[in-house]
Amino acid sequence: xxxxxxxxxxxxxxxxxxxxxxxxxxxxxxxxxxxxxxxxxxxxxxxxxxxxxxxxxxxxxxxxxxxxxxxxxxxxxxxxxxxxxxxxxxxxxxxxxxxxxxxxxxxxxxxxxxxxxxxxxxxxxxxxxxxxxxxxxxxxxxxxxxxxxxxxxxxxxxxxxxxxxxxxxxxxxxxxxxxxxxxxxxxxxxxxxxxxxxxxxxxxxxxxxxxxxxxxxxxxxxxxxxxxxxxxxxxxxxxxxxxxxxxxxxxxxxxxxxxxxxxxxxxxxxxxxxxxxxxxxxxxxxxxxxxxxxxxxxxxxxxxxxxxxxxxxxxxxxxxxxxxxxxxxxxxxxxxxxxxxxxxxxxxxxxxxxxxxxxxxxx
Numbered sequence: 001x002x003x004x005x006x007x008x009x010x011x012x013x014x015x016x017x018x019x020x021x022x023x024x025x026x027x028x029x030x031x032x033x034x035x036x037x038x039x040x041x042x043x044x045x046x047x048x049x050x051x052x053x054x055x056x057x058x059x060x061x062x063x064x065x066x067x068x069x070x071x072x073x074x075x076x077x078x079x080x081x082x083x084x085x086x087x088x089x090x091x092x093x094x095x096x097x098x099x100x101x102x103x104x105x106x107x108x109x110x111x112x113x114x115x116x117x118x119x120x121x122x123x124x125x126x127x128x129x130x131x132x133x134x135x136x137x138x139x140x141x142x143x144x145x146x147x148x149x150x151x152x153x154x155x156x157x158x159x160x161x162x163x164x165x166x167x168x169x170x171x172x173x174x175x176x177x178x179x180x181x182x183x184x185x186x187x188x189x190x191x192x193x194x195x196x197x198x199x200x201x202x203x204x205x206x207x208x209x210x211x212x213x214x215x216x217x218x219x220x221x222x223x224x225x226x227x228x229x230x231x232x233x234x235x236x237x238x239x240x241x242x243x244x245x246x247x248x249x250x251x252x253x254x255x256x257x258x259x260x261x262x263x264x265x266x267x268x269x270x271x272x273x274x275x276x277x278x279x280x281x282x283x284x285x286x287x288x289x290x291x292x293x294x295x296x297x298x299x300x301x302x303x304x305x306x307x308x309x310x311x312x313x314x315x316x317x318x319x320x321x322x323x324x325x326x327x328x329x330x331x332x333x334x335x336x337x338x339x340x341x342x343x344x345x346x347x348x349x350x351x352x353x354x355x356x357x358x359x360x361x362x363x
Contacts, residue, residue: 016049020121020357043359059098059351064089071313082324098351099143101201103358106143121357131183142199142206144227154178155227178363196304198351200250209246220246238274238285247305251275257309261301269294300325306352
């Protein structure tokens, strides 16, 4: 039976089960398929049914690249390997930060005064102009969405930290709404110290690790921003949490992953990693990985750092000092340099994240 003779409903049912990356190649085959793949209703069905595929994205020397890490046999003394792929984003060479939410990338280029939302799968882009004449270096941004009956409504949160989090000062917040294409002041100022320079997104909400500048001093906690209510909420970390270093990542697009390193009470270089079993006003955490007495871990782990947690092999992947580090349960760290290049020619990685392609539409 030819494809054309199949009922339209059956065609859509079949296509809804094809990964987004593969569907993107079909857009140029016919006008009807292109219209279908751009349909908001089809995108909603596809996101619920299609298998999720993930790619590793790296922000390196102000450029966005695809990357791959081979961890097969890592627990059997088989050396892991790292390969830097092609540039993923070709327009601007001066990206200072990248944020992933729902298959969309928010690209920040303060030097060129650009803020751009991009769907790599569909090629759709949207430039966001600053509310004033320029973006400031003290700004950082997060992309999220409000769940409405009509679908997801995307927004951008801007956080202005006048002293870059180094001193106690009021943060100022603004919201960009895609629906009316404009910025507005959120009307909230706080003196929270956000130590997570690369916030993460789960189900449309944004999460940071934050630090209390008031009593109890320097106590770390989880901070969330709900794009539906446009409100912040302080959430608990696993207790007790006596760790000097804390950082967040995401597992399977639906779980937060928390790293804690160096126990200040026992003065030990222990690493513990948790994942959420439920996210809400009451948080529930489950232990993912424990590695005792990592030395010299202080040269690798830092507050708010960018890392990946790999469920299948129970390892962490992170970059520090221009070297890829693989941390596993066997209590040691494997170092994978960049194709054997000497340290003077290596480049720095500031963001390491997993990108999941989708047909999400930028409104």
